[in-house]
Amino acid sequence: MKLPLFVLFPSLILGVFLQAAHETKPLSEDQLKAHKLDGKFFKKGTEVEGILIATSERVSDYAHAESAYLFGKIMQSVDKKVAERIRGKRLLCILIGHDELTSEVPQFRTDKKGKELDFYNWRSRGFLRWFGPRPVVVFAEEDVMEYEGGMRLESILIHEFGHVVHGAGFDEDQQKRLTAAFEKARELEIWNDGRAAQRFRRVKGKKK
Numbered sequence: 001m002k003l004p005l006f007v008l009f010p011s012l013i014l015g016v017f018l019q020a021a022h023e024t025k026p027l028s029e030d031q032l033k034a035h036k037l038d039g040k041f042f043k044k045g046t047e048v049e050g051i052l053i054a055t056s057e058r059v060s061d062y063a064h065a066e067s068a069y070l071f072g073k074i075m076q077s078v079d080k081k082v083a084e085r086i087r088g089k090r091l092l093c094i095l096i097g098h099d100e101l102t103s104e105v106p107q108f109r110t111d112k113k114g115k116e117l118d119f120y121n122w123r124s125r126g127f128l129r130w131f132g133p134r135p136v137v138v139f140a141e142e143d144v145m146e147y148e149g150g151m152r153l154e155s156i157l158i159h160e161f162g163h164v165v166h167g168a169g170f171d172e173d174q175q176k177r178l179t180a181a182f183e184k185a186r187e188l189e190i191w192n193d194g195r196a197a198q199r200f201r202r203v204k205g206k207k208k
Helices: 010-021 029-034 061-077 080-088 114-123 156-169 172-188
Strands: 024-026 044-048 051-055 092-096 127-131 134-140
Touching: 024 061, 044 061, 051 061, 061 080, 061 092, 061 156, 080 156, 127 156, 134 156, 156 172
Parallel strands: 051 092, 092 134
Antiparallel strands: 024 044, 044 051, 127 134
8 A cells, every 4th residue: 555755754744844934045125125234245044933044145054944943942932922022123143154254244344453353253253232123143153053163062042042032032020030130149159150151251259
């Protein structure tokens, strides 16, 4: 007896469905306009949970797919009202290629030169910025794909999206509760590394 394809290869069917759900496409004129993106640099994008991941053509589609998968997992796991607020902000995620410099990205060009420019490009591989009412989160391909040279011990994508969750998703009461919990932890010296911090982002406890 012959069985239908969807019975024989359920994982194949599921994989095709997920691939379509997070399809990476050339950015449309509407997307470029809505997010004020320079079409000479930004060439392709992936949408997930109302979030646009935008990159140059040099960034791998695999990095797009992995980023979209992780964003989807986070958005599905947080409080629904928090997720709705994030969607309402129309979050833009800029994924910098592993062979690109932050200073090459139109939004983050700089007049810095020499060692100051080198430090800027080395240090600025993941951060959250606000352009008016809209948050823009930046992270790098080497971190997403775990290439050599990426941040050790933590995912910058997850780290920065944590800032998105509380910066764009929390209401006033949630922000106050978070700050109170953080300050209490510092006071008791049970959380000395700051809010999701590593290496250069050290926060010291108050007790000696």
